[in-house]
Amino acid sequence: MRSGNGFLCWYTAIVIAVGLAARIVLGVLFTYPDDVQSWALTIANIEAGGGLYDLGGYNYAPIWGYLLAVIDLIGEPFGVSDLGQRLVETLVVENGETVATTIVPSVALAMMVKAALFVCDLAVSYLVWRIVMDRTDDRNKANLAFALSFLCTFVITASSCQGMFDTIGTLFTVLAVMLFMRDRCFLGGMCFACAVLLKMFPGFLVFVLIAYILVKHRYDGTGVRRVLEAAAGALILAAIVFVPQVFEGTLDESLSFLTSRASDMGGAFGDILSIATMVLYAVILVASVYLGHRMYMSHMDDLDGHLLSLVMLCIAVVFLFPANAQYLVLLAPFLVIQYVTEDARYKLPLTLLMIGVPVFAMSSGAVNLMSLGGFTDIIGIDTVVSMVEWFDTELFWIVTPMVILKAFWVLEYAGIIAAIWIRREISHERNEAWHAKTSATDL
Numbered sequence: 001m002r003s004g005n006g007f008l009c010w011y012t013a014i015v016i017a018v019g020l021a022a023r024i025v026l027g028v029l030f031t032y033p034d035d036v037q038s039w040a041l042t043i044a045n046i047e048a049g050g051g052l053y054d055l056g057g058y059n060y061a062p063i064w065g066y067l068l069a070v071i072d073l074i075g076e077p078f079g080v081s082d083l084g085q086r087l088v089e090t091l092v093v094e095n096g097e098t099v100a101t102t103i104v105p106s107v108a109l110a111m112m113v114k115a116a117l118f119v120c121d122l123a124v125s126y127l128v129w130r131i132v133m134d135r136t137d138d139r140n141k142a143n144l145a146f147a148l149s150f151l152c153t154f155v156i157t158a159s160s161c162q163g164m165f166d167t168i169g170t171l172f173t174v175l176a177v178m179l180f181m182r183d184r185c186f187l188g189g190m191c192f193a194c195a196v197l198l199k200m201f202p203g204f205l206v207f208v209l210i211a212y213i214l215v216k217h218r219y220d221g222t223g224v225r226r227v228l229e230a231a232a233g234a235l236i237l238a239a240i241v242f243v244p245q246v247f248e249g250t251l252d253e254s255l256s257f258l259t260s261r262a263s264d265m266g267g268a269f270g271d272i273l274s275i276a277t278m279v280l281y282a283v284i285l286v287a288s289v290y291l292g293h294r295m296y297m298s299h300m301d302d303l304d305g306h307l308l309s310l311v312m313l314c315i316a317v318v319f320l321f322p323a324n325a326q327y328l329v330l331l332a333p334f335l336v337i338q339y340v341t342e343d344a345r346y347k348l349p350l351t352l353l354m355i356g357v358p359v360f361a362m363s364s365g366a367v368n369l370m371s372l373g374g375f376t377d378i379i380g381i382d383t384v385v386s387m388v389e390w391f392d393t394e395l396f397w398i399v400t401p402m403v404i405l406k407a408f409w410v411l412e413y414a415g416i417i418a419a420i421w422i423r424r425e426i427s428h429e430r431n432e433a434w435h436a437k438t439s440a441t442d443l
Contacts, residue, residue, distance in 0.1 A: 027160040030368040053253035117159040125150035154357035158326040169198035189233030207292025325361035349419035356411025363405035365391035
């Protein structure tokens with residue numbers, strides 16, 4: 001069982017089957033209602049002929065709304081009519097520590113959205129397989145990378161339990177990097193713009209990517225032209241995305257995602273002051289510029305490998321400030337690539353993240369069972385409410401079950417730190433080897 005390009009075999013087929021089975025089971029059982037119910041409201045508003053920003057609560061660029069419209073269109077033949085409802089049984093826990101709203105999305109609606117995310121997970125993992133295969137020409141390594149990517153625990157949790165679309169932005173980010181490596185700068189620019197307009201975090205990669213293009217074409221004199229091609233692709237894509245909002249007069253609202261979600265980077269620490277957010281972004285921006293400078297000054301033979309390494313490092317630096325669990329999906333494919341193609345020491349951060357991030361992501365506890373309790377007979381909604389109340393109960397001192405799960409954030413942060421530290425050690429070792437080789441040549 002093998003296709004012409006060598007991807008589809010018994011190994012990858014089993015990985016796909018296991019990965020999809022895990023996603024489907026977890027997707028039916030768990031849904032974080034606070035985010036997914038906003039997808040339901042957006043879809044209902046679209047079906048009613050309204051604009052994306054007619055209702056409050058949509059805090060993203062238009063591209064995610066367009067994708068929701070496509071998902072809704074694809075789901076119509078399956079008869080998904082009940083998008084969600086307010087469950088009066090859950091009013092007693094509304095606005096508590098873990099329940100922000102009692103408007104709960106239906107399991108059918110949640111799975112309709114999640115199915116699209118599962119496809120994106122698979123596409124990202126295939127691109128990881130393709131990159132590793134191109135770099136190593138080793139099918140065993142490529143298959144391992146595919147398995148680590150598609151079976152990554154926190155990627156599965158983000159798509160199947162949280163229902164968050166970070167995997168779509170990750171898909172466009174990986175595709176953009178791959179296209180730049182193949183000198184498809186115009187298409188790479190379009191994909192990069194898609195990624196940034198879904199979640200702004202990939203935007204910090206712009207300096208590394210520009211430097212890569214300039215260095216790659218340092219000796220043929222086409223670097224600036226290639227950068228302009230990428231910029232043209234990005235601008236054209238942005239224009240296509242925002243033109244409908246210009247005609248609707250909602251351009252200001254469609255750009256609000258640049259500021260309204262800034263506090264999300266606080267993750268477990270909740271809202272932070274605007275001034276602190278500005279300082280944070282400034283520090284990250286300076287670090288990104290520095291990494292771009294490192295890329296530009298590179299004279300390495302393996303330029304593609306250096307790019308992949310710096311992309312991983314830049315993403316890790318972006319998430320040094322405590323990140324929401326689903327954001328780490330962006331780091332996963334590049335960390336897997338580094339582990340399989342560069343150094344086995346990256347096993348440590350991968351392990352820490354695969355343990356800590358999914359547990360931290362599920363720290364809202366029984367709230368994730370509200371859709372299951374409200375729309376199926378598997379568990380009663382009253383039982384779910386009781387579990388939610390217990391989850392906020394102090395076991396001792398100020399420690400609740402939720403606090404215990406949130407403590408796994410320590411492993412998440414340790415994984416990020418470990419990835420950065422290992423990258424530093426590898427760079428130091430290579431510099432020492434280069435200096436030793438240079439000294440020997442001089443002698």
